[in-house]
Amino acid sequence: MSKSQTQRSWFARHKVLTAAGAVVVVVAIGAAMGGGGDEGTPEAKSSAPAASGSKDGGATGSKAPESKAPEKKAVTIDGDGDFEVGSDVKPGLYRSTGNEDAGCYWERAKDAKGELDSILANDNVTGTAYVEIKKSDKFFKSTGCGTWEAVDAKATGTPQSELKGDGGMFKVGVDVAPGTYKSTGNKDAECYWERSKDAGHGIDSILANDNVTGTAIVKITAKDGYFKSTGCGDWTKTS
Secondary structure, three states: HHHHHHHHHHOOOOOEOOOOEEEEEEOOOOOOOOOOOOOOOOOOOOOOOOEEEEOOOEEOOOOOOOOOOOOOOEEOOOEEEEEOOOOOEEEEEEEEEEEEEEEEEEEEEOOOOOHHHHHHEEEEEEHHHHHHHHOOOOOEEOOOOEEEEEEOOOOOOOOOOEEEEEEEEEEEEOOOOOEEEEEEEEEEEEEEEEEEOOOOOHHHHHHEEEEEEEEEEEEEOOOOOOOEEEEOOOEOOOO
16 A cells, blocks of 8 residues: 555544544545446347247247346446546445455545545445445545445345444444444544445545544434444444
């Protein structure tokens, strides 16, 4: 990872909004995106041979098998690189899973200059990541994240009441159930949690957050969009 990414990642993991209104936030880092745009479902073609008739007009031969439409492939962003929004990758909500040791870095950007001012949002990820690529974005960048898969923003799931402390992002109502959660044994303020209203990762996306030493207690509401946890002990729902 470059020196500039290392500096950015420190801010990404230490953004805190205090009650007094002071904000120590992620340096929003956004750029580039991955290929795998949906080319559309090709038209199904029948593989049935034409039935031949007998001299007396009676049908001979077996019944033609029914044709099946090919399955529609999921829209993905594959591998590392810089991806242009609109041509290389479509806008929408994407998810990447299985990332380890903050080795996944992604970025949304407004241009290809590669400067700090170009960054709209970014993050270093352990576990699962969600990111919303917007139509107004110009580029999406992904390094070490593996495959990003487009997901339906309205999809449902089986929300859990126990979360891994280094699990990354959890979609409320899909991955995590609303309620009050507790995490214990956190040291040296390395535990960072965040409640957010969407997956845009901008400053205005954050509803509340904190860096925690010791026990952390947070209430996730049904109106929250996502809950993020990095470097924390595992979370258990208490109520």
